[in-house]
Amino acid sequence: MTLNQLVSYKLNLKIMKLLVIGGTGKTGRELIIQGLAQGHVVTAVVRKPDKIKYSHPNLYVEKGDVLIHENLERVMKGQDAVLSALGHKRFFIPTNILSKGTQNIINAMNNYNVKRFICITSLGVNDSRFKLGLYYTLFTIPVILFFYFLDKSKQEKLIMNSDLGWTIVRPGQLTNGKKRTNYKHGLSVGSYVLTKMISRASVAHFILNQLDDETYIRKTPGITN
Numbered sequence: 001m002t003l004n005q006l007v008s009y010k011l012n013l014k015i016m017k018l019l020v021i022g023g024t025g026k027t028g029r030e031l032i033i034q035g036l037a038q039g040h041v042v043t044a045v046v047r048k049p050d051k052i053k054y055s056h057p058n059l060y061v062e063k064g065d066v067l068i069h070e071n072l073e074r075v076m077k078g079q080d081a082v083l084s085a086l087g088h089k090r091f092f093i094p095t096n097i098l099s100k101g102t103q104n105i106i107n108a109m110n111n112y113n114v115k116r117f118i119c120i121t122s123l124g125v126n127d128s129r130f131k132l133g134l135y136y137t138l139f140t141i142p143v144i145l146f147f148y149f150l151d152k153s154k155q156e157k158l159i160m161n162s163d164l165g166w167t168i169v170r171p172g173q174l175t176n177g178k179k180r181t182n183y184k185h186g187l188s189v190g191s192y193v194l195t196k197m198i199s200r201a202s203v204a205h206f207i208l209n210q211l212d213d214e215t216y217i218r219k220t221p222g223i224t225n
């Protein structure tokens with residue numbers, strides 16, 4: 001047992017086996033580092049393992065692409081929860097990376113009876129439409145992120161239609177700022193006028209808190225400063 005696991009054990013926190021998707025990304029990295037610090041055992045499925053420049057006795061890095069179903073099947077067995085920070089920058093062409101990748105995640109979870117899925121999408125998607133502020137509503141989403149948000153919308157619907165214990169986490173605009181714990185979260189978070197921010201580190205903190213909290217099971221909380 002590592003020191004972190006011993007501390008978690010003493011504090012009566014449940015140590016889990018977590019599968020992190022998007023671990024080479026900025027939010028995924030926070031999920032891994034904060035998850036390990038809480039004593040969890042983390043497996044990261046990444047396309048380029050060399051991009052993970054740190055190691056830890058409880059960190060397993062597996063090469064894999066979410067678009068290849070077998071890559072997820074291979075790592076799903078025995079996991080307690082899946083945390084997804086999947087994203088990409090192919091904004092100007094129609095893509096199905098988020099929806100297809102997420103369908104593959106859901107299928108593999110069903111096949112291995114893994115129930116808890118926490119996935120980052122964004123404020124502004126589906127019934128949170130317009131809640132990323134006027135600038136995003138009138139310019140960024142229709143002009144730059146149109147296809148990306150279309151795919152995010154499909155991604156959310158796939159998750160909502162699954163039988164999993166899912167939570168869709170919808171952040172405001174992401175920053176690389178420090179982790180805060182006094183952020184706002186909930187179903188009415190966001191603004192129709194201003195673009196609210198939140199650091200990736202705070203989003204990861206919120207997601208890890210959901211592992212032993214049922215408040216947002218099958219719900220879509222927003223999160224902003």
Ligand SMILES: NC(=O)c1ccc[n+]([C@@H]2O[C@H](COP(=O)([O-])OP(=O)(O)OC[C@H]3O[C@@H](n4cnc5c(N)ncnc54)[C@H](OP(=O)(O)O)[C@@H]3O)[C@@H](O)[C@H]2O)c1
Pocket residue numbers: 021022023024025026027028045046047048051064065066067085086087088089097101120121122123170171172173174175200
């Ligand atoms: N930027 C914002 O202001 C904002 C606001 C709200 C929500 N969000 C959402 O928050 C999420 C996280 O954002 P972020 O900035 O942390 O993302 P990011 O740094 O772009 O990371 C995205 C991750 O997804 C991985 N990925 C992409 N395609 C993959 C595939 N086919 N198979 C496996 N992994 C794949 C990337 O891997 P590689 O390293 O191999 O590319 C990377 O690890 C995204 O969904 C984003 O849309 C962003």
